[in-house]
Amino acid sequence: MTTRWFGERVERREDERLVRGGGRFLDDAGHDALAAAFVRSPHAHARITGIDVGDALDVDGLVGIYTWDDLPGRLAEPLPLLIPHPDLTHPRTQYALARGEVNHVGEAVVMVVAADRYLAEDAAERIVVDYEPLPPVVGLDAARAAADLVHEDVPGNVAAVTTQELGDAAAAIAAAPHVLELDLGIERSLSSPLEGRGVHARWDAEDGRLRIRTSTQTSTGVRAAVANILGLPDVAVDVLTPDVGGGFGTKVVHPYPEEVLVPWVARLLGREVKWVEDRYEHFVSATHERAQLHHVRVGFDDDGVILGLEVDFWHDTGAYSPYGIVLPIITATQLPGPYRHRNYRVTFTSLYTNTVTVTPYRGAGRPQGCFVMERTIDRIAGALGRGRDEVRAANLIRPDEFPYDFHMTFQDGRPLIYDSGDYPGLLAKVRDLIGWDGFAAEQAAAASDGRRLGIGLACYVEGTGVGPYEGAHVHVETNGRVMVATGLTSQGQGHETVFAQVVADELGVDVADVYVTTGDTRRFPYAVGTYASRAAVMSGNAVALAARAVRAKALRIAADALEAAPEDLTVESGVVHVVGTPSRGIPLSQVAVLSNPLRYSFSKEAQAATQFASPADPDVAPVPDGDEPGLEARDYYSPVRSTFAAGMHAAVVAVDPALGTVEIVRYAVVHDCGPLINPMLVEGQIHGGVAQGVAGALLERVAYDEAGNLANASFMDFLMPYLSELPVPVIDHQETPSPLNPLGIKGAGEAGVIPVSACLAAAIEDAVGVRMDRMPISPPELWALLESS
């Protein structure tokens, strides 16, 4: 009887240390390191006319003060453009420290290093920077009007304009029996993990090595960038990812200025240096997302079938564009959702503003696209007087239409082709789960009691598991431990557990014997990172492939030892044995011993691998051609294109028109990410995603004033939800395997957040009968909408 770990609700390997307070987060080490602090711009847009550090020089414990003028070589150049694209005609990236001009409140101008953080801040607040304010460009309307420019050499504030088209949308709309136009908008928000960013660097002068610990979503990305900028060999730079207290996208940006400045100054001083972001710094210098304005034209027939769709939208990229145009590309290509489109044209303009730079936040452009598509479908249903579920059903791609090719290019530069799915199946499940059919009676009964109930539904498709690749190394040690390393990082997803489950199944060992390391370039130097719901798909398949190679090698070595054929062997509970004869076997730990021919024994067990231990074929080398010592293997998974997960959410809300408050009465999620490695962890991802979705729909927004000051840059004013503000979603799964990867899995990390704004807007609209075209919606805003209608 073989235990199968895939699919089980295995308790997390990570938790033992985390519930003891034994996690190792960035600021949990380096207690004796020097501390860095930053002087940041108080202006959204200004010229720097002078920096006076005189008063700071008297501060006890001050070690150094650095401005752009102090930066050598590549460090004085703009930071890397991470994702170039032919349509990104005017890319701009920031300097590590501002060079003569600042473009958003919070941009780093001066770095101070002192004996501890208290003293570094003492010195920082005595530094006087003189500014000549320039007109700020705040918000998409100002960016589009372009009366003022963020970068004087970027006409119209336009970073990029891109169009993609399937069929002939304009002609299809012109010929359609019904046409609607909509203007829709989503405001700015941010990831806001509970742990901010942080960097700790140590230069080992004797070994000539730089060790960087950073709270990142891509340790290999940081390593390549820092080595390049500082002119060090890649092999002299180690980047270790400690326990990371949440990322949600913002920590995939690299190198942040601090991530290259702290290693540089650590090497310069020959001292450990650490910088830990405080909460204000997180609001004004860690990247934001979401703000977009959309104009939609849609043509449809009497059944609500979409005949043509044209979308023009404007994307706020903030002050700089290090992440290129990936976000608006995701919006443009995920907007079609689970629906059949024959004619679709989308054009977006990415615009600079004097605000914090915009890069992916969980959902990454999809919540906006989903909001636009789902609001459009709801409006079609309203115009025709048909059911919102009915119009969706009429447009859903059928299970027999996969693979479904949109003839467009996805965010990974690969074809936009949905690999598999059962969207009608999801719709049936979500209608059941929320009680769609009985809702009209429920709504009427509530109305007679003076309660205004509404129901909403929203559907999405999410491209997950984007390439280019991930890899893994699996090593069975002679003590029987299975050591697994993969290069991508973890921020709470439970990778140590799910990758151990995959390896345990492949190797036939107990999950407790598998030890997974992520995000340490010393253990696995080739990787991309954790973003875009890709970790389980990419590294999950990579560890499976590497474990399969180890298993094959173990069977080959054991076959020699047992004098059996490899195909007659299996591995169970860590023992390789003849199928049907468990007594004729050899433990994997001993196979590991035999895999490495020894001159010198190091234990009683290891004597079996020494040169006089047993007779050997005199004509065969101890390590034959094509073989390698050690029971280990390395392999990579690189997909031809992304795999597409899907899901549908439905909500019942109660609106209090006197207060403008929205109570979520019920919230239902159906989700299809293929086979679940660990259902408990997938549900956790959905819970957290829905929470961020609800927050983004009803509570959170990044509020800039006209001058470009971030008016709510604290947890007192930015309304991250507590327990009392959130629903407990009911969840159902559907498991449609992907044909694209060995495990058949799809990503799950971002799904929960994607359709929430669309779903709640629909439910609120149904409750109050007022069009919901912009999200988030606060109680005062909803109250004002109701008053004016």
Next chain:
Amino acid sequence: MTGRSEDHEVVLTVNGAARSARVPARRLLSDLLRHDLRLTGTHVGCEHGVCGACTVLVDGRPVRSCLTFAVMVDGSEVTTVEGLAGPDGELGPVQRAFRECHGLQCGFCTPGFLLLATDLLARSSQPSDDEIAEALGGNLCRCTGYVNIVRSVRRAAELAAEP
């Protein structure tokens, strides 16, 4: 910044052990615990008293250690997450429940919730859902949506009641 004349001696009991440090008046309790005493299980999420990740028990009651100066707890008994396991290192019921119910993801806010739950169960062995919501309602978590945190606290009450 240590050893200066204006520093203050702080003597306290942390997780049952006598500890002391010389610190400036402005030293936060969170920094005393984390950096002077090297008890890094207490985390700092906002440093303005809203997120509650830094929650510890001072004389048995939950306190935001980021809003408390170290000198204010001179003579007090402080319990941090490191003090929740049994004397033999065995996880306590609240810790076991959070692991069993997947009540944590990144684990950064977790110490604060563990201490709030410990305080709640000390006051009410069979807390109602309203009591749980009241007790945990002032701390922020960005990962879990709180669903499994609430389940964990219910489960912790069961585990604590087991003989």
